[in-house]
Amino acid sequence: MSQAFTKAMARNIFYGGSAFFILLFLALTFQTHKAWPERDNRQNITASVSAGKVLWEENNCIGCHTLLGEGAYFAPELGNAFQRLGGKDGIKAFIMSRPKDGIPGRRSMPQFNFTEAELDAIADFLEYVSGIDTANWPPNIQG
Amino acid sequence: MPEGGPVPSATYPPGDLAIWIFILAELLVFAVFFAAYAFTRLDHVELFNHYQTTLDSDAALVNTLALITSSWLVVRGVAAVREGDHRACARWFWGAFGMGALFLFVKSLEYAHHLSAGISLSTNTFYMFYLSLTFFHFMHVMLGMVILAAVAIKAAGGGYSREDHVGVETGASYWHMVDLVWLVLFPLVYVMR
């Protein structure tokens, strides 16, 4: 068996196959770029949304939550928080209400002491995220 | 063995075993893709039937003939090298390469037509499958042509002989796979209603 199976051929398949699938992947990525404008809710990325994304990142929210299902699995999904918590006001109220020293024995989100403008930005960001076409994921409002 | 007669392939399957692992993996991918197509079609028979009529089956028929011809040319090429005529082998393989180029040309015209109509992978389920399957195959034709050209160049330079032509058989095996996949793809996507 092994005599008819040469190293040179195995090598060619590695290089040829890899090049082939890299090209295919790039072609599919090109298609993805063309399809995004219809799906990624880019028309609603305002200055406030961008500021909200920076706040989202600089407070490491992904370290507990998932966003569109990616992140840590310690706290609820936030891609649909806008719907689940009842819009911008619900989001802001929840973030503001967190006790500074946590809740004995239970998981609790930290108190970040955000300003009103920061709260608006985060809520705007989550509203923008909720408008991304995620192929109907999550299956229900509980995320 | 009679002097000057064709040397039968020393091994079965012909060509390098490594390419057969690759060919089997590729056939597996196509088989899964075809099965996915067939099952999805069951749920959307009318949609599929409707959009199938927007395809250019004449162009696909030309392409089918081109690939069948190319496979025949490749067979002639292998036969030639088995008789020790490496120059003829190169000519047959270049012929097959030309048929591959014809395929790409015709298929590109079809794609240009779809593109101008604004059709993409996201248009609907039928076009998603049609474009995915044919484009994935399209890229295989390109890869197959690179292999054919490499074999032809090496053959023309006397790199293969009556006794040693595993590379020719390897390239031929791959090209037949590309042809075979199209022979399933063509009726499945263009013809079957």
Add this chain to the structure above:
Amino acid sequence: MQYKSQAVAKPYFIAAIGLFIGQILFGLILGLQYVVGDFMFPEIPFNVARMVHTNLLIVWLLFGFMGSAYYLVPEEAERELHSPGLAILMFWIFLVAGALTVLGYLLVPYSGLAQMTGNHLLPTMGREFLEQPTITKVGIVIVALAFLYNVGMTVLKGRKTVVSLVLLIGLLGLALLFLFAFYNPDNLAKDKYYWWWVVHLWVEGVWELILGAILAFVLIKTTGVDREVIEKWLYVIIAMALITGIVGTGHHFYWIGAPEYWQWWGSIFSALEPLPFFMMTVFAFNMVNRRRRNHPNKAAVLWALGTAVMAFLGAGVWGFMHTLSPVNYYTHGSQITAAHGHMAFYGAYVMIVLTMISYAMPILRGRQAANSNLSQVVEMWSFWLMTVSMVFITLFLTGAGILQVYMQRYSTDPLPFMVVQEKIALFYWMREVAGLVFLIGLITYVASFFVGGRQPEPKATAMPEPAAG
């Protein structure tokens, strides 16, 4: 040791094991926070502990990969390392940068760290696994470049083998793909899409090349099987890995705003991703069965076989379980993902680094080929303790995940996230117990370096000639 400069691998391996211990300790904190929600709150909140847990994993695996390369490349290239001094310098830079980053995580609130390090100049922080301050990321690139230069020059000037070539391609890909960590657009769909170019194309792409090369090297050394045969297998396995893995990236694009054709492309190609891992298992056992001699370092052979099996189970089987888009629709972002992540990382990458350490460390410490029998027995105990406890961690998380998916996503009356979390707490407790056993295994592992140091090493024995026919 055939070449003096291979000795630079030693500090890399020691640092790797040290950071590994840190990673596991933080893992236990995390596991406890799952059931005792206010544990260490607000001093070390969950997100900080998790960041330390995952970042330490990445950093210590990188230490392990670099140490492996510094050990393996001179022997393959049959010449001394291009610059041992540069390797030691980079070791200290990487260690200090890593330690400062982790201290930053622990001592400063994350937003403060972002401000201190000027994240606004080039915002790259706050994305899963890429939490490092931008300046640390730049440091990683510099260390990687210096490392590639050092190893690359050694290969270029010496014998070029398939093993060192594949390793080099893998490391080059690792460095190049990391550059996507600097791309962070406001558009979340794009951000997530290219984030996977780092994360997926690392662990299900170029890292598999590194894994394959190290495994091939250890198998060549321990089994005495002809290099030609092993290198052929290596090519076929990594070819399969990239053929399935590159387009397989699509299994991450189902629900993040990318077009829906990815559900088909991703499902089909990622469904084939277990293939290279299966081939790797067949390959490893095949080579060991065809061995020409019984290598005295039995522990290293055990780690090598363990890697092949556990990588197939963790990456292959547990990955396949939730890779098809109709299944993933329900399991995406649940404890199923966590279960897969744990066993895949342990089985593929933790174990391959420990395989290399197990093979190289006795030689780096001045022995002929192996540790004493006593030391090896302790090491093999640690193998079983860690591996079996990881299997249980995975099973408990899978149980938790199945319940979570059912109650929160699938049932007709879905329950809120936190309600479900309380209902599945029993599984988290069992996971924590399994985690403690893992820690005991790790302590045993460290102990194996300190026992039986004065005792002689076992002798290599030739395999009896196979019977004719």
